Amino acid sequence: MLAPYRRLFSAKGSVGFTTTGFLARLALSMSGVGTVVMIASIRDSYALAGAVGGASLATTLLTVPLLGRLVDRYGQSRIAVPAAVWSALMSAALVTCLSLDAPTWTLFATSVLSATAPNVGGMARARWADLYDGDADSMHVANSFEQVLDELCFILGPLLAVALATGVAPEAGRIAPLLLTLVGTVLFAAQRSTEPRVKPADPGATRSPLRNRGLQVMMLVFLFTGSVFGSLEMATVAYTESLGHKSSAGMVLALQAIGSAVAGMVFGALTLRGTSTSRFIAGVGGMAALMLPLNLAGGMWSLAGLMFVAGMATSPTMITGMGLVMELIPRSQINEGMTLAVTSLLGGIALGSTVAGWSVERFGADSGYLLPSSAAVLALLVAAAGLAWLRREVAARSAESAPEADEAPEAEEATEPSAALA
Incomplete structure (x- = not known):
């Protein structure tokens, strides 16, 4: 592996x-x-x-x-x-x-x-x-490793x-x-x-990344994905406190992150199958499916196991998602595109935490896990609704990049020795 x-x-x-x-x-x-x-x-x-x-x-x-x-x-x-x-x-x-x-x-x-x-x-x-x-x-391996570092x-x-x-x-x-x-x-x-x-702006960089329909879809999916993370943290703190184990909240959340990190390492070692868009839809669907059982938690031990399992869909979703973002935007705008994706996640985390805090205070700690599971389902619905846009933008970006691939031998000759692979 x-x-x-x-x-x-x-x-x-x-x-x-x-x-x-x-x-x-x-x-x-x-x-x-x-x-x-x-x-x-x-x-x-x-x-x-x-x-x-x-x-x-x-x-x-x-x-x-x-x-x-x-x-x-x-x-x-x-x-x-x-x-x-x-x-x-x-x-x-x-x-x-x-x-x-x-x-x-x-x-x-x-x-x-x-x-x-x-x-x-x-x-x-x-x-x-x-x-x-x-x-x-x-x-694919690099994105997997980067996601594991994020989890750590x-x-x-x-x-x-x-x-x-x-x-x-x-x-x-x-x-x-x-x-x-x-x-x-x-x-x-x-x-x-x-x-x-x-890099000088290429033909695909004549517009702001925010005008890219595919990136718009990804940002909205990441907004709901971030809401999953933010509401999950708040719900876990409230639920463990209701069980009389508030100090264990960090350990339970760490189990979710560990599950995600383990899945990320394994996923990075796998051979890619299918298109990037289909893999992303599968990842978001898996995240939604594994978040739903959290509502069945009946105590600390069951919660710990369910959190570990729930985390196992997080890394594959983020790995394929970040890889898809890199496919959607020109190389000359890669940092801006990646930061827009991260910004959507951060905004979602803040939104999820705020809504979860209000919900737990109003309806009780037992209702907390309805929010992360609902946010995961919304992320799946948005991804499915925007699938056609994602495919269209990926195809358009691939067509724009074709001339760059034709010039690759000439560019390789100009590459500095220090950046060459060992």
Whole structure:
């Protein structure tokens, strides 16, 4: 099973940008939790902590796509490093304002201004696409590996943030991601041999990615997929608390992420069958089918098992989804397209968490799992309704890319030796 992954990392420089990028990606999964725990501990207000964290997330929905567009236009290192430095400075300002008991508005201001951490996960995927241009099998393995890394970040990040905030100091859970963002992004950008060169706009890039009907479908599907994740987290916290095991919520959620990571590793080793659109529909359908049994949970043990199983459809869905996004958009807009997809997920997570919190408070913890299962069904319905658009846009993009494939030998001669495969 590991053979495809060994071949994947035969590319020179792939280990370097993967390991350094992981640091920055881990920081993103720590920042939100670290901010909430820090403010709640020092100001003794979860309402204020949630409001400050929500303001930062809302700003991220605007800044991340803009940064993706700038990366496509000017290159990864020229944009990512200044953005990470600014994010680190504003994060430090947030911690300082809180420690000095500054006015509440300064917390909102510094938190909003710190929302410029670059999407290193998207930039890593862009590097894989540049290394394995045209190699569908290798890109399938790369997307699978990237999804497993995302799952690991979601498992480790919140746990580390909470452990630092409670075991060292409330500020430690926010200072650590600050440093990881800065160090990880700088080291990632220093891997210049694998940084994709800025590509001139091709015929498919004459319009904004937002006008791509296929990408519009994917963004809406990802919005509901994110709602699955956000509502699942809130429902699990509420349900475990109702059972008298609130402290076990993190363990139960970790089981879901572990199930997803295991499925991702196995899925990456499989040989691709069918079209990318049919695989995506199958993945979303599997996610909807495996989320429904969560409503049958009758206690901690059954919930733990069902969560592990439910997670096993998450990675295949995200792997095929991210791969499909890369097929839908021109290479010169790959970072912007990927960040738009991630933005939809983040928006869905915020939406799902908000609606689930209201639902649990109004109807009780036993009703919580109706939301993630319903959101998964809605994602499936949207994907099925937009299937024709997806197929049409993939076919159109393939036709536009055909001239690029004809020029591949000439481009290969111009490739720098440092980017060549070992």
